Structures are given as C-alpha cells and as structure tokens.
Amino acid sequence: MSKVALILGVGGQDGAYLTKLLLAKGYEIHGTSRDDQVRAFDSLQSLGIRDQIRTHSLSLNDFRSVFRVLRKVRPDEIYNLAGQSSVGLSFDQPVETFESIAVGTLNILECLKMLEHPAKLFNAGSSECFGNTPEPANESTPFHPRSPYAAAKAASFWTVANYREAYNLHACSGILFNHESPLRPQRFVTRKIVSTAVRIANGQQRERLRLGNISIHRDWGWAPEYVDAMWRVLQHETPEDFVIATGHSASLKEFVAEVFRAVGLDWSKHVDVDSGLFRPSEIDRSVGNPDKARTLLNWKASMTMPDIATALVSSELARVSAVQPA
Numbered sequence: 001m002s003k004v005a006l007i008l009g010v011g012g013q014d015g016a017y018l019t020k021l022l023l024a025k026g027y028e029i030h031g032t033s034r035d036d037q038v039r040a041f042d043s044l045q046s047l048g049i050r051d052q053i054r055t056h057s058l059s060l061n062d063f064r065s066v067f068r069v070l071r072k073v074r075p076d077e078i079y080n081l082a083g084q085s086s087v088g089l090s091f092d093q094p095v096e097t098f099e100s101i102a103v104g105t106l107n108i109l110e111c112l113k114m115l116e117h118p119a120k121l122f123n124a125g126s127s128e129c130f131g132n133t134p135e136p137a138n139e140s141t142p143f144h145p146r147s148p149y150a151a152a153k154a155a156s157f158w159t160v161a162n163y164r165e166a167y168n169l170h171a172c173s174g175i176l177f178n179h180e181s182p183l184r185p186q187r188f189v190t191r192k193i194v195s196t197a198v199r200i201a202n203g204q205q206r207e208r209l210r211l212g213n214i215s216i217h218r219d220w221g222w223a224p225e226y227v228d229a230m231w232r233v234l235q236h237e238t239p240e241d242f243v244i245a246t247g248h249s250a251s252l253k254e255f256v257a258e259v260f261r262a263v264g265l266d267w268s269k270h271v272d273v274d275s276g277l278f279r280p281s282e283i284d285r286s287v288g289n290p291d292k293a294r295t296l297l298n299w300k301a302s303m304t305m306p307d308i309a310t311a312l313v314s315s316e317l318a319r320v321s322a323v324q325p326a
C-alpha cells in the first residue's frame, strides 16, 4: 500500500516540487488550497503533474475545514507549506500573516491530537526567525524576529515543539533558509531580478531594475533540494527540528551581478536603488549551519548562489523563447 501525503499549500513553489518528489517515491498525494476550484495550480501544471493529485479546499484558519480534510484523507504524512509567505507583504498585512501561519499551525496540531489515525507533521519554519546571524545559525541559536512574518513563524515553531513534548506528536519543523527556483513568483527578489535582466537583454534596453536594499546577505539554496530535506525530516526515527541551509551567504549585489553577467550585461548600468522599497526592519546577514541535517539526514545542498543565478537565467531564457513567436 502506498503512503498517503497531504500537502497543505500545494499550489506554491515548494508544494509543486514536493509533489513531484513524492509522486516519484510512489506516494498517493492530496493537496489543499483555499479554494481548489478557483486556483489554477500553475506550478503543478508547469511540472506536468496537476492531474496526478487530488485537491481539496481548506482554510487553515477554519478549524472545521482542517478537521474535515484530515479525517477524510487519513494521511500518513502532512506537510504544512500553507500560509502567507512574503516577508515584505507581512508589514502591510500583519494580521492575515499571523493568523494564517500561527493560528493555522495551531489548528493542524489540535486536529492531530483529536484524530485517531496517527500522522506525522512537517512544518515549514523559516530562517527569518533568527533575525541577523553574525555566525551561521544552528538549531540552538536564539530567535530574534525582525518582521511580522518572522514573529508568526517563531510562534508556529514553538507551538509545534510544545505539542510534540506535551502530546507526544511526531511533529517537526524545518528551519528553511531562502530557497529559489523558476517557480518563485515575481514578489520575491530573485525572480524579479532574473525576469527583468532577461527582458533588458532581449531588447528592452530602456527598462530599469528598481531594487531596495542590495547590501543584504542571504543563504540562498535551490528549492527542489529543500523539499527533499523536508521528506527526510519526516523519515528520521525521532521527531526533531532541523536547519536547512547551504552554509554559504552572498550579498544581493553579488546575486544581481551574477545574473546580469549571465545575460552578458553590466548590472551597474541597469539598476536603481529605491529607498522606497526598503523594509521597516531588515535582516542584514542571514546564514545557516546545516551540520545536523548533514549528519542525521544525510542531506547536503549541492547548489549555492552562483549555480542558482545561472540556472534561473537559463530557465527564464527558455521560458521566454517558448512563448515568443519564432
């Protein structure tokens, strides 16, 4: 009998790559979105796997809807990838962010307590919880959230840990550092940079790339590798939390330079820094220490920033040439 996985927030970048990975492992996949009749599931479509899963409508803030889907699907493994995922947007929509992430996670945990069918839970945590990391952060580094998103992720992390200890649930968080792919929406900086650079290289010479703070440093990884880490977290015998990172940090300016180099342009001639795009509070430097995942899960990121920039540019060039008439 194949294992059953329930992916909450299946329509996003991570949901699509995780679906692909678990299908290849023989899982039966159920995925949720707020309204599965309305959502186009473009990411699943672009990977050619939309028809291979069953979808359900589920709002994490509505306890009854979570309970109904969990009771119906009876999953062996649940992956919580739902909730508002943009740090920038969380400054404008703090309540929606907090409710979808913190209350949403609490609703899943409460349902797990009540259900007779035992299921393992993976919760998508975030490196945002650490705030600035002068030294690479590991699983015992204290949290210092610097955005409403980070505060909500910290609340969900500690709720998962508490329910694991109090009720003996197999529930874990992966503390995920930034992870990118061609499925990232434009709202995130890597996709914004790559698609603008490709448009400029393809002839839109007058277009300018407007960015906020480009001196920040991030530990950028490759999303398809991070969903493999999520799966490994749940296969580990004991429920534990893991930092998922590359261990390397690069500045946004270096990322921009790498992308423009890949399309044959000098970035400094095409980029404007706009202080209106700066966040009210920012993480200047973010880097993780993935030693625990390497040792206990046998997981290691193989792609770091330069490989990621090049891969994103190749994918965008291919996408654009596929939609342009010959």
Ligand SMILES: C[C@H]1O[C@H](OP(=O)(O)OP(=O)(O)OC[C@H]2O[C@@H](n3cnc4c(=O)[nH]c(N)nc43)[C@H](O)[C@@H]2O)[C@@H](O)[C@@H](O)C1=O
Pocket: 085, 086, 087, 088, 125, 126, 127, 128, 176, 177, 178, 179, 187, 188, 189, 190, 192, 210, 211, 212, 213, 214, 216, 218, 252, 277, 278, 279, 282, 283
């Ligand atoms: C780990 C964490 O990773 C992601 O959150 P994020 O790091 O905020 O991602 P981002 O791509 O929005 O920003 C990256 C950096 O780039 C700076 N930046 C400059 N100029 C622009 C700009 O124009 N747009 C954006 N979006 N950012 C800009 C911005 O200020 C920030 O310092 C999510 O997956 C999140 O879910 C998550 O958990």
